[in-house]
Amino acid sequence: MQEHGRWRLLLWVDRAVSGLEALIIGACVAVMAVNTIANVFGRYVFSQSLYFSEELNEIMMVTITFVGLGYVTRKGLHIRMSALYDAVPDVPRRWLMALIALVSAAAMFLLAWYAWEYVAKVASRGRITPAMQLPLWITYVGVVAGFFLAGVQYIATVVVNLTRSDDVWISHCKADGYEDPELTTILELKQADAQSSGAGRE
Numbered sequence: 001m002q003e004h005g006r007w008r009l010l011l012w013v014d015r016a017v018s019g020l021e022a023l024i025i026g027a028c029v030a031v032m033a034v035n036t037i038a039n040v041f042g043r044y045v046f047s048q049s050l051y052f053s054e055e056l057n058e059i060m061m062v063t064i065t066f067v068g069l070g071y072v073t074r075k076g077l078h079i080r081m082s083a084l085y086d087a088v089p090d091v092p093r094r095w096l097m098a099l100i101a102l103v104s105a106a107a108m109f110l111l112a113w114y115a116w117e118y119v120a121k122v123a124s125r126g127r128i129t130p131a132m133q134l135p136l137w138i139t140y141v142g143v144v145a146g147f148f149l150a151g152v153q154y155i156a157t158v159v160v161n162l163t164r165s166d167d168v169w170i171s172h173c174k175a176d177g178y179e180d181p182e183l184t185t186i187l188e189l190k191q192a193d194a195q196s197s198g199a200g201r202e
Helices: 002-045 053-075 090-125 136-163 181-201
Strands: 169-171
Touching: 002 053, 002 136, 053 136, 053 169, 090 136, 090 169, 136 169
Parallel strands: none
Antiparallel strands: none
C-alpha cells in the first residue's frame, strides 16, 4: 500500500512538472509573439524599434528549446532513428529501448552537469546581457533544467520497460506505435478490404 502511494506521489509530481513545462513553453511563445508584433508596429508606425526585442526573443527561444526537451521526452515525441530498432522482435525491442533510454539519460545528465558548470562560471564573472542588463546566467537556467528533466524522463522510460511486459514504451506514459491518422485510416481500410475479400471467397 505504501509502495502504491509512493508511485501515485511520483505520478502527481510528474504531472505537475509537465504542467509547469507546458506553461513555461506557452508563456514564452506568447511573449515572443507579442514582442515581435510590438517591434514591427514600433518600427513601421513610430520609426523606432524596441531596443531589447532581439535579445528577448533569443532568451525565449533558448528557454523553449531546452525546457521543451523534457516535455517532448515525456510525451515520446522526440525524433528517433529506428531502422534497426523496428527490425527487432517485441521482447528484445523492449530491452533495446531500455538500453537506448539509459544511454540517452547518461548523455542528458552529463550535458546538464556541463551546462551547470558553465552557468556557475558565467555567474561568478558577473556578466550581464547587453540590452536588458540582466545577469547572463539567468538566460541559461533553462538549458540546465531541460537536460536534467530529459534525463529523468529517460530513466523513467528505462524503469517502465524493465517492469512492464505488456508493451514497448518510448516514454513512461507512451507505448510505441504509429499514431498518424492518415496511416491509421489506410491500414484500417486495407484490413477491411482483406476481410471482405476473404469473406467473398468463402
